[in-house]
Amino acid sequence: MLTRDLVRTAMNGLTRNISRSVLTTLGIMIGVGSVVLMISMGASFQKYILDQVSSFSGGIFEIHAKGLQEFGKETQSISTDDLDALSRLSTVESVAPVIFVAGKVRYGTEEITPSIFGSTKEIFSNFSLTVEHGRALTDGDIKGGQDVAVLGSKSAEDLFPSEDPLGKRITIGTRKFTVVGTLKSFGSPLMGSMDSLIYVPISVAKAMTGKVRYVDYISLQAKGDLSLAEADIKSLLRQRHRIDNPEDDPKKDDFIARSFAQATGVISTVTLSITIFLGLIAGISLVVGGIGIMNIMLVSVTERTKEIGLRKAVGAKRRDILIQFLIEAVSLTLLGGLIGIAGGGVFGFILARLAAKFLGSFPFSLTPGSILLSIGMAVGTGLVFGIYPALRAAKLHPIEALRAD
Amino acid sequence: MSNHDNKSAEAPGIAGGKSPSAPLIETINLYKSYFNEDLETPVLFDINLKIESGEFVAIMGPSGSGKSTLMHILGFLDVTTKGHYHFKGESTEEKVQDDLARIRAENISFVFQSFNLLPRTTVYDNVLLPLLYGTTPVHERRKRTLKAIESVGLADRTMFFSNQLSGGQQQRVAIARALVTEPEVIFADEPTGNLDSASGKHVMEILQNLNKEGHTIILVTHERTTAEHANRIIHIQDGRILTDEKGHTKRIASQVKQLK
Incomplete structure (x- = not known):
């Protein structure tokens, strides 16, 4: 048929x-x-x-100690010396160290408990942060140990529901800070926690927490080939931490170094x-x-x-x-x-x-x-x-x- | 030479495999029985029969006599248990299901008591149906279908649905469907059984005319008056041929009556 x-x-x-x-x-x-x-x-x-x-640049690596990290406790893994060594690598563009500060933030009758990052000006480019009003942190703030803060959009709204935050004095823990800038919102619930971050100079954070020799987190901007950069970073840290790990077994490392490209995968x-x-x-x-x-x-x-x-x-x-x-x-x-x-x-x-x-x-x-x-x-x-x-x-x-x- | 011709024309189907002397249908000691869980029920015994091309044969007998089974075997709807069936001089015992289907498509047609038209389908599509399963070229289908419908006098009903027709008209559609493939033989199984006497008479007249035009017709019936339309009446009882008479049909039928 x-x-x-x-x-x-x-x-x-x-x-x-x-x-x-x-x-x-x-x-x-x-x-x-x-x-x-x-x-x-x-x-x-x-x-x-x-x-x-992908709003984060593909060349960004994050490096932190392995295991749980607690706010307010020093994790003795990535030292400031590691940081200096990393920044001297030819495959590294810039490093932005972060020290986590724990504490309540107050202004007038408003009180919030956000994540507070003690960092440098590089964090703004690495996290793709955009200043909405005022300015970002500067090298001067870091060197001078200035008590200044830059607020994420959510924290700015929560602390200053009806006022302009710029120039106002907020209290973090027991210390007074002047608000010098606010950031644009990431505009998505997925990145909501990023909007509530507050940034202060790393020098001030060190003084507040006593974390002098170690940092909690590094945001690193690589240059050139990402896998080369990754290999450089890992071998440097292994060498400095005296870890013998030629087979690249992540279980043996005491740190985690990964790119956002990997996170995307x-x-x-x-x-x-x-x-x-x-x-x-x-x-x-x-x-x-x-x-x-x-x-x-x-x-x-x-x-x-x-x-x-x-x-x-x-x-x-x-x-x-x-x-x-x-x-x-x-x-x-x-x-x-x-x-x-x-x-x-x-x-x-x-x-x-x-x-x-x-x-x-x-x-x-x-x-x-x-x-x-x-x-x-x-x-x-x-x-x-x-x-x-x-x-x-x-x-x-x-x-x-x-x-x- | 004719021997050689026979061999070369064996496949496919049977068309063309005719030796000049062989009858259209010939059975030799045909025996049929049904098995039901090892229990054998014989239906036909030692049927020896020859039907020539162009005959109009009535197979008559009471219900349960085996006449329908004989028709099914002769029409390739069923197969023999023992004995031989030669169609156009060719043995058919070795045929498989699909071979039988091909013979039905090309050499055989049926007209059933209950018409068996496709419901909610036009007269045209009903008559066309056998051509779909045969070897008729696509461009000839329409012509042949319309010709078949016309030959049973239903040209004005071509696009009617089958269920919009009277019983007599439906049976005429079934006859058109049987004609359309231009088969070697048309089997009619109680074709008037579901019809009133006027329609039945009309249907029998059509079958007689078809026979006059040269079609071989094998009619199965239990009615004497219907059987009388044929030129030859084979009377079957209890699975055996009782009488097989050619000639004046009225006379045969009355003889059969006397035998009863």
């Missing part, structure tokens, strides 16, 4: 009971729709996070596995839809036993019957799949728009790859769940089929 005739025959079979065909595809629509939605949302979520993270892996997980859950509904298809196809074969008998009597081969019913099943799932893709896409777009309202920006992602995957899943469902009913139809004995009522 010609392919064209097979397709036409299958279509006739489907359109003879159109409401049932549509109802049957509903399960597949929902199944494929949720797969598309989940994949789309997963990809959108991944893109969103990566967009946020980790995020991609995590969001990809979330996407796969969600897609699999959505896939369960596709299986349920497929069982619905099988059920209806079995009913259809039983109902049309006489038709099958007639087709065999006029010369249909088993293969003709098999393919006719397979095409019917696949047409149902393909139709349901296409509608599901459209529905899932539209729903995903609406969700992304809603998310954008709360998160500032949220990209919508529906790639040709995921559409093709969904079409493939729909066709596959039709084949898997259609083959059994189609085989039953093909195997019917012509006389018995003709005698059926």
Whole structure:
């Protein structure tokens, strides 16, 4: 039988009971729709996070001691001498050391407990911080040990709900600081904690905490090839910390040095596995839809036993019957799949728009790859769940089929 | 030389594999039984039958006599248990399912008691159906389908749905469907069984006319009046041929009546 005739025959079979065909595809629509939605949302979520993270320059490394670090306690791993040595590396552009300061911050009746970073002016470029009002920390502030502070946007709002913070005197712990600048918001909930940071000169932080010989954290801007820089940083620190680790086993190090590029890779892996997980859950509904298809196809074969008998009597081969019913099943799932893709896409777009309202920006992602995957899943469902009913139809004995009522 | 011709024309199907002397249908000691969990129920015994091309044969018998089973075997819907069935001089015992399907598509047609038209499908598509499974070139399909519909007098109903027609008209559609492949033989299984007498008469007239035009027709019926339309009546009872008479049909039918 010609392919064209097979397709036409299958279509006739489907359109003879159109409401049932549509109802049957509903399960597949929902199944494929949720797969598309989940994949789309997963990809959108991944893109969103990566967009946020990529506001940091790719050449930024963060270095800190391994294990838990507590605010207010000196972690004896990365010393100021390590810092000097790192800054002299040819693959390093600049280093911004950070000392964590613990303490309450007060202005008038307002009191907050933000993270306070004692650092240098380099931290502003490494963290991609933008000054909104006033100025950033300067070398002069550091050298002179000036009691000045730069507020993240969130801290500025919390402390000064109705006043201009510039020039005001705030209290950190027991020490008074003059606010010399405020920072622009990162504009996304994901980076919210960055907006509440307060920056003070590292020299002042050392005096406040007594952490003189060690720093808590280094933000390092590399230059040139990132992997070269990474190797330089690691071998320098290992040499200085007397760690023998030629095989680059991170377990042996007493520090962690990683680039944001690596962090991006980790995020991609995590969001990809979330996407796969969600897609699999959505896939369960596709299986349920497929069982619905099988059920209806079995009913259809039983109902049309006489038709099958007639087709065999006029010369249909088993293969003709098999393919006719397979095409019917696949047409149902393909139709349901296409509608599901459209529905899932539209729903995903609406969700992304809603998310954008709360998160500032949220990209919508529906790639040709995921559409093709969904079409493939729909066709596959039709084949898997259609083959059994189609085989039953093909195997019917012509006389018995003709005698059926 | 004719021997050589026979061999080369064996496949596919049977078309063309005819030796000049061989009858269209020949059975030799045909035996059929059904098995139900090791229990053998014989249905046909030692059927020896020859039907020539162009005959109009009625197979008559009461229900349970085996006449339908015989028709199914002769029509390649079923196979023999023992014995031989030669179609156009060629043995058919070795054929597999798909070979039988090909013979049904190209050489055989059926008209059933219950019409067996596709529901919610036009007369045209119903008649076209056998051509989809055969070897008719696509461009000839339309012409042949319309010609078949016209030959049963339903040209004005071509695009009607099958369920919009009367029983007699539906059976005529079924006859058109049987004609469309231009088969060697048409099997009619109680074609008037579901029809009123006027429609039944009309259907039988069509079959007689088809026979006059040269079609071989094998009619299966339990009704004497229906069987009388044929030129030859084979009476079957309890799986055996009781009488096989050619000639004036009225006379044969009455003989059969006397035997009963």
